[in-house]
Amino acid sequence: MGKSNTTTMSKQALRVFDTHHHHSTTILTTLNLPTLSLPQTRQAHAQILRTGLFLHTHFTTKLLSLYANHLQFSQANTIIKSIQHPDVFSFSTLIHAYSKLNQFTQAVLVFSQLVSHNLFPDTRVIPSVIKSCTGLNSLRCGKQVHGFCVTSGLCKDQFVQSSLVHLYVKCSRMNYAHKVFDEMSQPDVVSCSALVSGYARDGCVDEAKMVFGRMVELGVEPNLVTWNGMVAGFNQSGCYLEAVMVFRDMVLSGFEPDGTSVSSVLPAVGELEDVRVGVQVHGYACKRGIGSDKCVVSALIDMYGKCSCAMEMERVFDEMPQREVGACNALVSGFARNGLTDDALNAFNRLRDQEMELNVVSWTSIIACCSQHGKDIEALDLFRQMQVSGVKPNAVTIPCLLPACGNIAALMHGKAAHGFVLRTGISDSVYVGSALIDMYANCGRIHLARVCFDRMHVRNIVCWNAIMGGYAMHGKANEVIEVFHLMEKNDQKPDFITFTSLLSACSHSGFTEQGEQFFNKMSKDYGVKPRIEHYACLVTLLGRAGKLNEAFSTIENMPFEPDACVWGALLSSCRVHNNINLAEVAANKLFQLEPNNPGNYVLLSNIYANKGLWKEVDRVRDMMKSMGMKKNPGCSWIEIKNKVHMLLAGDASHPQMVKILEKMDNLTMEMKKLGCLPVTSFVLHDVEDQEKEHILCGHSEKLAVVLGLLNTPQRSTLQVIKNLRICGDCHDFMKFVSRFEQREIFVRDTNRFHHFKDGLCSCGDYW
Structure with a gap:
């Protein structure tokens, strides 16, 4: 009986073993399928839990890999935390997956967990960890991993050393990179190329050439990546001639440049403005059959634009077999760079008509082009169209748009752009902040400019100069000097623009002695050598x-x-x-x-x-x-109900001109009743006084102010921009209107801002 029971139990155990073995073999086969979907992975996971195979690290590690490949990192992390005794391979699987998918922070965190479990990583996982530190551009983290490798002896591995070279090159620590490189027993072409490229990118010409020369001594043959790294690196560091010479040596050495080589050297040719070399590179690209490569085409258009060859630039674009947005952007930028704003607009509109999918760079380029070349109203209209077309402006677009708002005092448009900045969370950008300061200052709202300045968490020299320039434009010398001293307290070193604002403010306010003192202290106390613009300010200061x-x-x-x-x-x-x-x-x-x-x-x-x-x-x-x-001709702009009106001196084409002149006559009569006679000496024509009075009535700033009086609520503020200096008669007229109509009037001429209120002007009649 005992023998029979024993036999029965042995058979049962054997059946359980066979069943268990069958399940494990089936699940393992499933897990090893090359294209296992996420639902199938979850089913396999459930089977592992039911059969008790979860205690086997081999199965859980395979699950980790599958979940990571499906980007189910939360599930993968849950599994690794539940394993009682994870091994190195468990963590390595997750580190490799995170690194491969550029989830660098997570890869480093998992590596920390590996070390905390007193597990020893091998040379296969360390390169992935170093790659993650490189991707994070974290020198501190990379040095810690390097230290771990030194103490553990892993740093002698060639793949680890190569990864460390890349890390230090990426973090611009070329001395560290070179030290690791020198410790390599067998440097490979990848490490050599990284070192050469790093030195070239930092503008270290001799060092880059020295390492390149050593490659032959070390028995390492330079490849296309090596040459391209040098060309691109020298171009990025501003060593344009070196970039061109390396490209020439590359061709002479028998290497055949590819699209990357050509598109890397062409920007350098453009910066040198050497169209002769540019034509040669263009010819070589066509001969090699890469002339139609989209990157090459964009680079050719950019190069011809920088060389002021608009016809060649357009010809390259027209010969493209298939239009590409990068080339479109290069074409628009090229026209803009050469001041061909109408051509840029025509090209942009033509591309839109052809239903080309233009991106944020395209729109930003054309807005910047219009803003920089006097087409401010067009820039504002393009910004509106950009949003209607579904393209979202970014932190570069806004600083390109805001100058247009400031140029023509389009305050409501500027405020709308400011609202967009706040809604989209790009207000922390110092460039956006500086542009907002400029815009509000140019629109006469210097107090709002100061609010923007005070709310900035981070300020650079551009921000300080923007608020000082704004105060200077408004003739507020005391405030400029106050900000200057605040700037010193914040350990911000002034530059030449800072002193331009200081001297300009002093000249507007008649602070002659203080202005001379600042001029004399520039180089003596602050190490800023006076430039030609500072002498111009000093001449103005003394002359005024x-x-x-x-x-x-x-x-x-x-x-x-x-x-x-x-x-x-x-x-x-x-x-x-x-x-x-x-x-x-x-x-x-x-x-x-x-x-x-x-x-x-x-x-x-x-x-x-x-x-x-x-x-x-x-x-x-x-x-x-x-x-x-x-x-x-005298020209003035005024914004009324979100629309900018432009008025020319003596121009009667405005639809409300009859009402404007009627209102002007009434105001002139009221002025005369109070003894304020027109200052006819400002009419610089040899005509009768009556005719002079008529000419004075046609000055554009007067027309703009009266248009504002007719179309805005009582007591509301008026803002006018003029392209010339305001004359004395118009200045008197503004003072009268501000008191008679009980209005605040801001007038910005080419010299400064005039803030009229209660019959007085902020300039104190000194301008």
């Missing part, structure tokens, strides 16, 4: 204060040849103080430096006219006529 002889002496004693800005500053001051002798000296210099600038002729003509020297006025105007020049 009536110290014209001192201003002229400053020009004569400058350490370099004065430019048009400096002589223009003196001529403008001569206009204020009616100094004909110095005006003629300055004007003659300007005629030589800027023979085609009508503004200089007009300014001298105005000085003569103000003195009643009509023969001299006619002589200057005849000079302009013989050279085919015309006076730039």
